[in-house]
Amino acid sequence: xxxxxxxxxxxxxxxxxxxxxxxxxxxxxxxxxxxxxxxxxxxxxxxxxxxxxxxxxxxxxxxxxxxxxxxxxxxxxxxxxxxxxxxxxxxxxxxxxxxxxxxxxxxxxxxxxxxxxxxxxxxxxxxxxxxxxxxxxxxxxxxxxxxxxxxxxxxxxxxxxxxxxxxxxxxxxxxxxxxxxxxxxxxxxxxxxxxxxxxxxxxxxxxxx
Ligand SMILES: [Zn+2]
Numbered sequence: 137x138x139x140x141x142x143x144x145x146x147x148x149x150x151x152x153x154x155x156x157x158x159x160x161x162x163x164x165x166x167x168x169x170x171x172x173x174x175x176x177x178x179x180x181x182x183x184x185x186x187x188x189x190x191x192x193x194x195x196x197x198x199x200x201x202x203x204x205x206x207x208x209x210x211x212x213x214x215x216x217x218x219x220x221x222x223x224x225x226x227x228x229x230x231x232x233x234x235x236x237x238x239x240x241x242x243x244x245x246x247x248x249x250x251x252x253x254x255x256x257x258x259x260x261x262x263x264x265x266x267x268x269x270x271x272x273x274x275x276x277x278x279x280x281x282x283x284x285x286x287x288x289x290x291x292x293x294x295x296x297x298x299x300x301x302x303x304x305x306x307x308x309x310x311x312x313x314x315x316x317x318x319x320x321x322x323x324x325x326x327x328x329x330x331x332x333x334x335x336x337x338x339x340x341x342x343x344x345x
Contacts, residue, residue: 137150137170138150138264138265138314138316140262140314141312143222143262144224144342145172145210145224145229145340145341145342145343146222146224146229146262146339146340147166147338147340148220148222148262148264148265148314148336149338150323150324150336151323151324151334153165153166153336153337155214155333155334155335155337156176156214156339157212157214157337160174163176172339172341173193173208173210175193175194176193176211176212176339177190177192177196177204177209177210177211177212178194178195178196178213179195179196179199179200179202179233180195180197180198180199181198181199181200181213181214181233182200183200183233183235183237184198184200184241184243185200185201185238185242185243185246187199187203187243187246188201188203189202189250189254190203190204190206190209191204191206193209193210200213200232200233200234201213201230201232201233201244201246201250202231203223203228203229203230203231203247203250203251203256204228204229204342205227205254205342207342207343207344208341208342208343208344209341209342210339210340210341211230211231211341212231212339212340213231213232213233213337213338214335214336214337214338215233215264215266215335215338216325216327216332216334216336217235217266217267217272217319217326218233218234218235218266218267219239219266219267219298219302220233220234220263220265220266221244221261221262221263221264222261222264222338222340223248223260223261223340224259224260224262224340225251225256225257225259225260226256226259227256227342228251228254228342229340229342230247230251230258230340231338231339231340232244234298234302236274236282236296236298239298239301240281240282244302244305244306259309259310260309260311260312261306261309261311262311262313263299263302263303263311263313263314264314265317265318266299266317266318267298267317267318267319267326267328268297268299268317268319268320269288269289269295269296269297269300270289270317270319271289271295271317271320271328272296272297272298273291273293273294273295274294274295274296275294276294279295279296282297282298284304285297285298285300285304299313324336
């Protein structure tokens with residue numbers, strides 16, 4: 137697990153942990169290490185902008201962002217190239233799944249808005265590992281949705297910097313950002329690299345008092 141410094145309840149998974157959505161045994165090991173309960177709230181991710189509030193663990197339906205105001209109720213999303221984002225603030229923890237579709241549709245803005253409607257304000261954000269601008273080759277129809285965050289792959293084709301785009305949305309919030317690229321880093325799952333069904337899980341929680 138990658139622990140962003142200065143966060144109270146945030147961890148980004150790595151490939152070696154296995155798929156924590158489905159592997160309860162491995163999830164228990166990781167949970168013990170993090171000092172949190174084994175049962176987490178997950179969502180069925182659809183690259184949309186739906187935000188759900190988790191009041192209990194388990195599968196909460198179709199959504200791409202989940203937050204909780206309950207202590208010691210971990211909320212999680214799974215990725216393999218898409219970018220996980222964790223938001224922390226007083227009284228809540230949130231986690232967001234942002235691929236290019238979700239990012240372009242405004243899933244992160246929708247999350248900040250949903251939190252705001254409940255009187256919750258993010259104080260810091262962590263952007264976990266996703267596919268980097270070094271490798272995220274896209275067509276022009278995708279690139280044109282990320283003006284200002286278009287880049288080039290190491291092999292010279294058009295790419296986008298999803299993490300950079302998300303960071304710009306969060307501005308002026310303090311943001312920690314992983315520099316690892318899922319596509320080139322064997323320690324992370326990458327769907328684009330090998331069409332894997334495995335996912336690393338990003339988990340956020342509100343610690344007990
Ligand atoms: Zn890369």
